[in-house]
Amino acid sequence: MLDSVGYPSVDALMDAAVPAGIRVDRSLVSSIPDAATEAEALRELRMLAGRNTVRRSMIGLGYYGTLTPAVIKRNVLENPSWYTAYTPYQPEISQGRLEALINFQTMVADLTGLATANASMLDEATAVVEGMLLARRASKSKSPRFVVDADVFPQTLALLRHRAEAVGIEIVEAALAGGAAVDGEYFGLFVQYPGASGRLWNPAVTIAAAKEAGAVAVVAADLLALTLVTSPGELGADVAVGTSQRFGVPMGFGGPHAGYMAVRAGLERQLPGRLVGVSQDAAGQPAYRLSLQAREQHIRREKATSNICTAQVLLAVMAGMYAVYHGPGGLTHIARTVHDRAFAAAKSLRSAGVEVVEGDFFDTFLVRVPDADVVLERARERGTLLRRVDDTTVGVSFDEVTAGEVSLGAVSLLEIFAPDVDVIENVSAYGELPADLVRTSRFLTHPVFNTHHSETSMMRYLRYLASLDYALDRGMIPLGSCTMKLNAAAEMEAVTWPEFAGLHPFAPAEDVRGYLDLIGQLEGWLAEVTGYDSVSLQPNAGSQGELAGLLAIRGYHRSRGDFERVVCLIPSSAHGTNAASAVLAGMKVVVVACDSLGNVDLDDLRAKIEEHAATLAALMITYPSTHGVYEHEVQAITDAVHEAGGQVYVDGANLNALLGYARFGDFGGDVSHLNLHKTFCIPHGGGGPGVGPVAAKAHLAPFLPGHPFSQRGGAEFAGGPVSAAPFGSPSILPISWAYVRMMGADGLRDATGAAVLAANYIAARLADHFPVLYKGDDGLVAHECILDLRPLTAATGVSVDDVAKRLIDYGFHAPTMSFPVPGTLMVEPTESEDLAEIDRFVDAMIAIKAEADRVGSGEWDVDDNPLRGAPHTAQAIAVADWPHAYSREDAVYPFAGASVDPATTTARIRGKYWPPVRRIDQAYGDRNLVCACPPPEAFA
Template identity: 65%
Template sequence: MTHPAPRTEPAAPFTARHIGTSSAEQQQMLELLGYPDLDALMADAMPGAILHETAPDLPEAVGEAQVLAELRAMAAKNTVRTAMIGQGYYGVHTPAVIARNVLENPSWYTAYTPYQPEISQGRLEALLNFQTMVCDLTGLDIAGASMLDEATAVAEAMLLARRAVKGQADVFYVDADTFTQTKAVLATRAAAVGIELREVDPAAPPETLADAFGVLLSYPGASGRVLDRATVAHWERITSERGAQLVVAADLLALTLLEAPGSWGADIVAGTTQRFGVPMGFGGPHAGYLSVRTGLQRQLPGRLVGVSKDADGQVAYRLALQTREQHIRRQKATSNICTAQVLLAVMASMYAVYHGPDGLAQIARHAHTQARTLATRLRQAGAAVVHEQFFDTVCLHLPGQAGALHEAALAENVAVHVADENYVTLSCDETTTDEHLDRVLAAYTRLTGGAGGADPAEQRRWGLPEDQLRTTDYLTHPVFHRHRSETAMMRYLRHLAGKDYALDRGMIPLGSCTMKLNAATEMAAITWPELANIHPYAPAGDVTGYLELVDSLQTWLARLTGYAAVSVQPNAGSQGELAGLLAIRRYHEARGEQDRTVCVVPASAHGTNAASAVLAGLDVAIVATAENGDVDLADLRRVLAEHEGRIAAIMVTYPSTHGVYETGITELCELVHAAGGQVYIDGANLNALVGWSGPGDFGGDVSHLNLHKTFCIPHGGGGPGVGPVAVAEHLVPYLPGHPLDPARGPAEGAVSAAPYGSPSILPISWAYLRLMGTAGLRAATAAAVLSANYLARRLGDAYPVLYRGRNGLVAHECILDVRELTARTGITVDDVAKRLIDYGFHAPTMSFPVAGTLMVEPTESEDLAELDRFVEAMLAIHAEAQQVADGTWPADDNPLVNAPHTAAHAIGQWSHPYSREVAVHPVPAVVADKYWPPVRRVDGAYGDRNLMCSCPPVSAFAAE
């Protein structure tokens, strides 16, 4: 056996692994564009006024082994204890088959939001399982495809309740026994839109609700208490009499034993699915949930998966009621949420599939039994157990000694929750063992001496209210019963993944969304126990490694963007937008300028901009787009003058949503500042700036960043995302705070449930920056700009590039205009998008920001061969469209209008005027590695007319 000669040169640096195009390929591309090097290209593309004077100061790049060693060292500084803190976060056993085949599988984590349903049937089915699970457990009719976390889900439920109630009521009653973080986010969101919150003891309800639009009950409460049927029935009666909405924050695991809120009158139920197999991760990410009664489905924020049919009449899934979404409704949107927590929702749904209803109930009974045992033993030792009726959480009354018990428990390696100086709660979960209970008892008896024990014969009956025990069935669909063995579960997950198109198959050239490489090294740390098994409210001394990681990442992001400080608390780009606008509002209010309530938004902006402004309590004023695609500065002057003295901010994306480095950006900033406003620069397109320019350096006051775009956190099929907010020095005091921040102490302004949002995935971006360094980041940005301009040049003759910037160049993306082709041939942008599937590609972004166009963003991760493969496909589709125009193929029967073609269609009866080979093997490159879509073109209108948002019966598939 011969061995290759040893390498004498060092291994390729990570930058060369991340950037798809080699130096030789880049030179070939540059020659086509007429540039000697990348520096010359960037100098011509970017306005000189926005370039960094000096490169951002990041640590020098190191190799993959060194990065993992540094992450290990930080993780080792964390202390993993038995967490009995509860408060919405619990220990879990993630089934290994789910961890390996979903969380660690690029087929799942590199997928995009399922806007193209034909190539997203796997994750859509998984999300339909999620919706069915939530509907069954909550007892309501419709559930969304996940929310960002529990606190934001409850806040969205509050806003939904207000929309549902006609009239002028602006009071929302809040159960005093609600999680602290939920009350904090409610306070932030309510204050911005003029809602008055009133805390109330749910066990002492008022007789009427004269001025309320809704009520929130917690089930169970933060203290562990479970309300009995008579109490909740009273709340249901008085909300119904008022015409108000009854909102319930419910623990899904508890609902396997407790009666579904929908059965006793709830209109809306919200919460988290964290304890369905998703580790605590210092706070996230986790999939929140939101379910509603029939009649509220069109008010439901976020994603909603529905059942429809394809061109052959077969069952097919799609995102339903998409006209509700922000990019269409803008300032009339009901929510600014434009994403979900798909990867975590898939994990949670598969946890239910894996365990089934009996398994989930067994896990719930274990947690409940352990809590009852703990209550009994503590009572025998003399403890004052506050509630007799609870699920998994025991509340102790310890006058003046709550902190002392906390310290005693830490000595036993157990963390408990100190509600205040007099009360402690202890929560049990599926990981709680008898040894853990022994340690709690040891801590208590060491503190108190165990004196005053009760007679065991006089023990109270701890448990759940008899009249609230579950009687309704749940998870009856076969999907929750047929995958019990490891083999069956593995094959089911593989079956679903095989239906989808993700980055592990090929390029996803989506403009505005930056589908780039998520390297395996960057992903490695998220499952380490020292990071995964940390409670978000663990003592500060236990999380020094996490805090070090967060602080260094925030510092690097601030340097890259030219801002003074960054907060990673917002757990989605939409929440980063909201946090930034709320900071601006608070800044104006602190200066006595409460009248500054107008937010200027360009007509071309992403829809969440306008929606976020409304949710921040601002009025939206639209500024026009100039003929060249830039913000119309003349119209901006008109808008600023029209609202003189009232301008709070402008929200502008840079580079623009049209994929151009606008030359007037510095003048725009100066105009808004002169009008007394702040400049919010949306960071969605930061991938075209990193290392070369920062929004804080050319006039921005605040930006949000998309770590799931520019900084390599995967999209996960539509989440998780992280949307840190970065601000200039004068806005630092107004960054989001949190009442339970273990390091910085309590503060106002929370926008997410956890102090640091979704920290368990921050190691991904940390590793990316550490691997790349400033030079690598600059190279990545330039490579992305080069690839976009290469495609623009290669495709521009067939598909005119709608907008170009300086010297005829684009930024990191370009808009291809299909409208002339449509007018000449009848082939629409939808036809082009669906035909690309037959060529083995995910379509670019369709009809945003301009109808009838495709926005293409190749990213720096793709090599020249993949770029050329895309060019070949697009030019071939253009030629096919010409054959329709020439009459070779009929307008209603050709490869484009019939696309995509499934295997079943290809081998079935064939009567089309083109061959099967043209249908499924249009170019030779497809033959070797064919992706077969599982369904033909999905009928979206049918799905909306016949709305079904839970698992269809097995009989629906009989024809397949």
């Protein structure tokens, strides 16, 4: 590989690629321990896990014990076919995960009684914020006021207040359940259903009044409760939001979990995030794909409706499969059991003289006590965690786990609340629900929710869906900008350990010491490798990390009285989420031009800085650049911003091209977000989960995300929260901890060198076939290269789409298409791929170029050739009358004629990946929007 790029060693290559002025001082002593073996790292993780104490959680507040069916745990959560998959931007090879997501969407739409649900949100609290922003867009009211139910989850209220302030929204609390009237105009209304107190009431009249006033009604609803109580849609809600956590996804100290959002008819084009829809392929067969706002941030930038460009796919798949496995009857039975056990417990407590707050409830009720702290400690001694509401009020929440425990019920609770009362047995009782809230409408009627109720059937269904997809367990996914490296099995192992998976995010600090140690160590390691002073792991996606960093800059300026500093400079090549995040942080986006080499245009930057010097808040840059180039003038760029009083945000999306060689904080960065699902091996899982920690210099640290329930108390940051849980998605942090621990500082550096070498090797080998669009001063790229297909298209008519789809026939997932430059492919091989797999990709691209030349020469018609017909399914060639000028063998076994190595050719033929559908008509699906499970006859 080094011979191909013309360097004697990786060090020599990196010396030429990375600007000398920004290289890290290698004499610095690292705090990262020397690399551990897999066994050693797992032993240390076991020690950390042992410092956690898992007690029976009855805290509630949107986090509940749940039983993950073993068939789902083994075949989804622990299966690389699901957790190593990428976002389904190539839908022809993503039909399995797309079907799983449309199951999830159908489940949510059915339970909420609304027309359309998206493919998941980051968590419940951020979903409520997105509901608020949607309401502002959709409402005809010009009022800045958003009315919030006083019985809202406290973590949601904290997040709402923080996010609303930045965009000029006024939060108005009102005791809606108590019949409080809302005076004045408002654009939206939010109801928690049931409330944080557990109270279950009918908000239909309140919702109707809001809509009459021109407001949009948003309801956060418990999905399990909705199997028994009237749906938000039937109550008149415009939008429903919430979490699917209790559908088989462990609490995990707060995440990751799949939030949800559903909307009434007419609002589907306002939905943030991803939406899976049904279209048709080239043969007219139904096929799934992403609809409408897919990657809208790259299209609309600062006019995007949301900065969220991802989802929680792996968790949404789990929740959807939980509903498939249990079906409507099973879910209703679980809900009924939970409600009955809670009802019986409350009745028993009352019979013993304990004051249970009156009112209807589903699974949660409040108890008045002389001293809440005494009761909580007594409960903790008995292995149970209750919720402290105030000095004299305690909350009790039941769930699937506690409802199924024979030992837990009135007797156990009486030992806690009334230890002096002699009670021998539980009081058995069936719960009562308000007559006007009893659900009568049907849900989950589609056959998929009424078929796979045995483990045999469920296992086969999951295997079938996985067989339709292409993930890293099949081969390389060479996506530029997204870093599809392997998530090693040893790194993944601790995710399902109960000491990490079984903890409530608001458990007391003494129960989560192992987690706090792990989090503290990982924060320290990330601070060191980035050159910053502090790190917050709370953001649960890269977009949220961006937002957190910009809100920190905003808070810093405002603390100094610089309220006028609102301009954010963003290069034209930047990731689309940058601009959307800046707007949501209350900033005004000003675009900076890039030069012909893809670098920031220094003259334009200086002109923009001079023009906006008095109002400059920040510059957002990606380093290496979005074009995959190490910009040599980065220090001059950051100096110019600082001289004008601005702050520098360095987007950490490409950190895997820098780790060990340079640090953001050393060349002028004030704050950055990192993508742990890229550089630090958390799996993409089909498009989520992700973690986007934010790292900052000391002067910005006070403004990093804090949380009202953080177990670190005063040691936590003072900024407002950006996620529902104090540490975002902590149950997957052991993955990144294990990665750093097993790599050590030297291993991290070696990985960077290997990735940069691989990218330059591909660029060198393909240079005679496809121009490489951007290169650095020494003709080198960073960790990714952009292949310019526009000359090929001009000469032959073969488009970038044709090449991407043809790669499927060769057994590959396509590189990133048309970003950041239309008509190009951005390739990133990563350090996970060995030389044989990289050469296989190079051979495929060379063969495809030769095929395109046959089109250009006229040998194949421009509309009838293997590239335009790609991808080819088994069904497509299993016809008696083959209608094409090219052969069946050319269609589906292209390597057979292109390879000179018979052994390799045989392996390629035997390992052939067959796409389940032909090329999908994207426009047809947007014109004919269907975003729920199609009936079985559609596939007949």
